[in-house]
Amino acid sequence: MTRTGTAVPETETTRRRRVSVASLLADVPEDAVIVARRLTKRYGTLAAVDSLDLTVRRGEVFGLLGPNGAGKTTTVLMLLGLTEPTQGVVRVVGLDPTREPLAVKRKVGYLPDNVGFYGGMTGRENLRYTAKLNGIPRSGAEAWIDELLHEVRLEDAADKKAETYSRGMRQRLGIADALVKRPSVLILDEPTIAIDPAGVEELLALLRRLVAEHDLTVLLSSHILGQVQSLCDRVGFFSAGRLVAAGPLEELAHGTQRTVELEVGVEGLPEAIDAVAMAVPGVRSVAPHERDERLRVVNAAEDVAAPLAAALAGAGLSLTHLRRRGADLLELYRRYVPEGLDGRAR
Amino acid sequence: MAAPADTTRRPDASRRARRAERAPSGGWRTIAAKELADHLESVRFVVLLVVVGIAAIVPMYFTSTAITDSAPQLAGQPALFLWLFARGSQDVGGITTIAFAALFVPLVGVAFGFDAVNSERSQGTLSRLLAQPIHRDDVVNGKFAAGIAVIALMLTALVALITALGIVRLGIIPTPEELARVVAWLLATILYAGFWLSFAVLLSVVIRGAASAALVGFGTWLGLTLFGAFLLPLVANTLFPPDTTDADAFFASTSAQQLFLRISPATLYQDVVTALMNPEANTILGFGNLGQYVSAQEQSRSLLTLDQSILLVWPQIVALVALTVLVFALAYVLFLRQEVRA
Numbered sequence: 298m299t300r301t302g303t304a305v306p307e308t309e310t311t312r313r314r315r316v317s318v319a320s321l322l323a324d325v326p327e328d329a330v331i332v333a334r335r336l337t338k339r340y341g342t343l344a345a346v347d348s349l350d351l352t353v354r355r356g357e358v359f360g361l362l363g364p365n366g367a368g369k370t371t372t373v374l375m376l377l378g379l380t381e382p383t384q385g386v387v388r389v390v391g392l393d394p395t396r397e398p399l400a401v402k403r404k405v406g407y408l409p410d411n412v413g414f415y416g417g418m419t420g421r422e423n424l425r426y427t428a429k430l431n432g433i434p435r436s437g438a439e440a441w442i443d444e445l446l447h448e449v450r451l452e453d454a455a456d457k458k459a460e461t462y463s464r465g466m467r468q469r470l471g472i473a474d475a476l477v478k479r480p481s482v483l484i485l486d487e488p489t490i491a492i493d494p495a496g497v498e499e500l501l502a503l504l505r506r507l508v509a510e511h512d513l514t515v516l517l518s519s520h521i522l523g524q525v526q527s528l529c530d531r532v533g534f535f536s537a538g539r540l541v542a543a544g545p546l547e548e549l550a551h552g553t554q555r556t557v558e559l560e561v562g563v564e565g566l567p568e569a570i571d572a573v574a575m576a577v578p579g580v581r582s583v584a585p586h587e588r589d590e591r592l593r594v595v596n597a598a599e600d601v602a603a604p605l606a607a608a609l610a611g612a613g614l615s616l617t618h619l620r621r622r623g624a625d626l627l628e629l630y631r632r633y634v635p636e637g638l639d640g641r642a643r
Numbered sequence: 644m645a646a647p648a649d650t651t652r653r654p655d656a657s658r659r660a661r662r663a664e665r666a667p668s669g670g671w672r673t674i675a676a677k678e679l680a681d682h683l684e685s686v687r688f689v690v691l692l693v694v695v696g697i698a699a700i701v702p703m704y705f706t707s708t709a710i711t712d713s714a715p716q717l718a719g720q721p722a723l724f725l726w727l728f729a730r731g732s733q734d735v736g737g738i739t740t741i742a743f744a745a746l747f748v749p750l751v752g753v754a755f756g757f758d759a760v761n762s763e764r765s766q767g768t769l770s771r772l773l774a775q776p777i778h779r780d781d782v783v784n785g786k787f788a789a790g791i792a793v794i795a796l797m798l799t800a801l802v803a804l805i806t807a808l809g810i811v812r813l814g815i816i817p818t819p820e821e822l823a824r825v826v827a828w829l830l831a832t833i834l835y836a837g838f839w840l841s842f843a844v845l846l847s848v849v850i851r852g853a854a855s856a857a858l859v860g861f862g863t864w865l866g867l868t869l870f871g872a873f874l875l876p877l878v879a880n881t882l883f884p885p886d887t888t889d890a891d892a893f894f895a896s897t898s899a900q901q902l903f904l905r906i907s908p909a910t911l912y913q914d915v916v917t918a919l920m921n922p923e924a925n926t927i928l929g930f931g932n933l934g935q936y937v938s939a940q941e942q943s944r945s946l947l948t949l950d951q952s953i954l955l956v957w958p959q960i961v962a963l964v965a966l967t968v969l970v971f972a973l974a975y976v977l978f979l980r981q982e983v984r985a
Contacts, residue, residue: 370984379773379983399776407774413767417681429673430775474771 321386328355329388330482330514331376336385338371345371347538348385353516353531358508360525361518363535369518370410372535373486376516377407390482403431406475410486412467416460420451420470423459424477431478438477445473449503465496469503476507483508485517489524497524504528534633541633559595559602560586562618563609567593573612577605592618670777674785675792682755682793691751696801698743703805705732706739707812721946722922724817725824727809729920740805741828741916744798745909746868748832751797752839753860755790758853759783759844760978765853770983783978787844787971794836802829823949828919831960835912838967839864845974848981871907879903908966911959918956922946 321334331353338346346368353359361369374380375387378394378401387394394401414423421442428438446455449469454462462470468488475483488504489497505528508515518535519525525532526546533543542549561570567585570593574583579597586592595605602619609616682688709732710717717723731737760782763769773779806825810816817825843860850856883899886892904910923946947955 374770374983377774379770399778402774403776405774407771409767409770409774411767412771414771415681415766415768417684426673426677427771427775429677430670430772430777432776471771478775 318386322388325352325388326354329353330355330357330390331359331516332386332388333372333376334386336372336375336387337383338368338375338380339383344538346375346382349538349540351533351540351543353514355514356512358515358517358528358530360529360532361516361535362520362525362532363518364520367520367535368538369520369535370486373407373484373516373518376484377402377405403478404480405482405484406478406480408468408471408475408483408485408488410490412471412474414459414462414467414470414474416458418459419456420459420462420466421446421455423470424474427474427477433478441479442473442477445476448507449473465492465500468492468496468500472500472503472507476511479511481512481514483513483515485515487519487521488517489519489521501525501528536633557597557600558622559597559600559605560592560618560620560622561595561605561609562589562592562616563614564617565614567591569612569614570595570609573608573614574605577601577608580605594622670775670781671785671788674777674781675788678786678789679792682789687754688793688797691754692797695744695747695751695797696804698747699740699801699805700808702731702738702740702743703727703809704812705734706730707809708732709734710813722821722824724809724813724815724821725920725922727805727813728825728828741920744832745835745912745916748798748836749839749864749868749909750861751794752790752836753843753857753864755793756786756840756843757847757857757860759786759790759847761847761851761853761856764851773983779979780975783844783848783975787841790840790844791833791837794840795833798829798832798836820949824919824922824952827949827953828916831912831915831919831963834960834963834967835908838908838963838970841967841971841974845970845977848974848978867907867909871909872904875903875907875910876900905959905962908963911963911966914959915956915963918947918952919949922948922952 322332325332325334329352331351333349333351336346336349336351337344349368349372351359351372361372363369371380375382376389376394378398381395389401390404392401392404414420415426418426424442424445425435425438428442429435433441443452446452449472451466451469451473454466459467459470472485472488475485485504489500492500501524504515507513508528517525517528529546531543531545532549534541561574563570567590571583574580574593574595577597579599579601580595581598582596584594584596586594595601600621602621606616606619706727710723710726710730720726728740731739731742760769763772763782772782802825806817806822839860842863843856846856846860847853850859879900879902880896883892883896885896905914953960
């Protein structure tokens with residue numbers, strides 16, 4: 298951890314480094330809040346994060362998606378200055394987290410993966426402690442803490458000990474905790490992990506409301522698909538330390554795809570589909586489904602779902618399954634993350 | 644934030660950052676205050692207070708009874724008040740208050756430090772804590788400060804209690820010199836506890852499980868207390884075998900033994916306490932060197948003043964401080980280099 302403040306005369310090497318940093322940051326847009334260029338973190342020979350380029354603009358909600366062990370948490374820790382990058386440049390709210398960690402941490406609220414609280418203290422006391430660590434005077438903190446507890450709907454449990462909290466309550470308290478310092482950036486590491494589906498819905502609704510209310514820029518990481526889909530303006534797919542794709546969801550889903558793929562299933566043998574489907578205008582090919590032998594994959598130049606359904610009905614086949622591929626994260630995930638969902642292979 | 648803007652903004656930005664960096668100057672104080680409150684409310688504080696309290700007061704009680712019983716013979720005895728701490732009654736096997744303190748103080752030190760860092764980690768609060776605008780060293784400093792504060796509080800309260808009870812039971816008022824010696828002993832004891840506290844903090848950094856850290860800490864304490872006095876001279880004897888026919892070799896062997904013993908903080912503390920609590924003690928240090936031995940012979944049976952006593956064990960005090968600083972620095976450096984993630 299470096300402390301700033303000593304004026305070091307500029308040597309040739311530091312000048313060259315500064316110039317190269319400047320060139321790395323040359324294309325950064327004016328309103329960028331989080332910037333990473335060629336960001337790399339190595340543990341021995343393993344590159345946990347490998348030449349990451351990332352830009353998050355003000356007011357954006359960016360989802361970092363990838364399996365466990367893909368390097369999401371390492372990236373987040375580098376953004377906060379809690380881990381030093383091996384190489385590359387990071388800027389958060391215009392500051393270098395490695396050199397000015399305190400200034401960055403004053404602006405950034407962080408909900409860690411698997412957040413914990415002091416069990417012997419109440420939820421409110423835990424928030425008070427965070428406020429104190431941020432140098433917020435007690436008089437100003439109390440009303441704000443009340444408001445936050447109300448927002449995350451923990452007012453009833455606020456004066457119970459944190460050790461009695463359920464997982465979902467702890468997660469909500471964690472969000473309140475990250476907001477205590479009135480941050481302009483919120484970094485959430487796996488916010489929906491280990492919460493039941495109803496709880497996830499509630500949490501996402503809460504986040505959506507908070508982002509709108511407090512004018513926040515949000516970076517969130519997740520390995521659970523679909524959950525963050527509705528929240529993110531843009532997503533990035535992380536695999537084995539590399540960002541393999543990034544952009545708005547629709548763009549990723551359709552922009553890269555020239556053709557439309559439909560999964561089709563009927564009662565009876567799937568082979569019956571082949572001839573009927575090929576007769577529909579626009580259909581290029583019909584192939585067996587990769588994983589499900591009862592289904593066929595119809596590849597077409599445009600969305601032929603309606604004429605295909607009509608043609609199958611006309612041929613006396615009753616439809617059991619019809620789905621357009623690539624429209625949800627699961628498909629994208631399969632496309633961009635080769636090691637699969639469990640992320641075992643690194 | 645285009646490239647030229649970045650370079651021109653840099654000095655201003657870093658100045659702003661530096662100013663901001665200074666603002667919550669007392670990150671460690673906030674942490675220390677919270678930890679202290681935790682300690683004072685904890686079960687372990689109450690248990691240790693009772694255990695150490697009994698261990699300190701019981702010998703004092705019997706000693707004061709013994710002193711009162713033999714009051715006529717003891718008239719005119721110098722530094723009688725210190726006997727309360729430094730003399731044991733036969734009723735409790737001759738064990739003294741200071742011996743009990745020497746035995747239990749490491750326990751207290753370890754007890755308030757063994758889970759300092761690893762419990763934050765296992766609770767999942769460490770990354771949240773470090774994401775706040777505090778320096779990483781504030782965590783270790785705050786924890787150490789809280790530990791030493793609660794230990795100092797506990798020991799001071801007990802010593803004050805013993806002194807007060809002693810005055811009541813003996814009916815004699817301690818002289819300023821005697822009081823000063825008691826205070827010096829108290830400070831030395833807090834220092835010794837500080838060594839064990841920093842050792843425990845080191846363990847809490849290195850060992851991820853709080854229970855394992857506690858076991859290693861208590862194991863070291865027990866091992867050093869029970870076997871240190873035997874094992875260390877044994878090592879010295881093996882390296883420098885004593886030769887009774889050669890005076891030089893014999894002295895070399897003896898001083899090697901002393902040196903090895905003084906690696907142990909227990910021995911250092913023992914030496915300091917013996918000198919502080921026995922004004923007449925000026926040969927307790929053995930034959931550190933020949934000059935010391937001779938001067939000790941010359942001064943025999945005369946009482947030392949407090950500053951002379953302190954001077955006598957100054958090297959031991961410095962060594963104890965150095966050991967504490969060394970262990971704490973090690974904990975500090977290891978913590979700073981540790982990954983936040985488990």
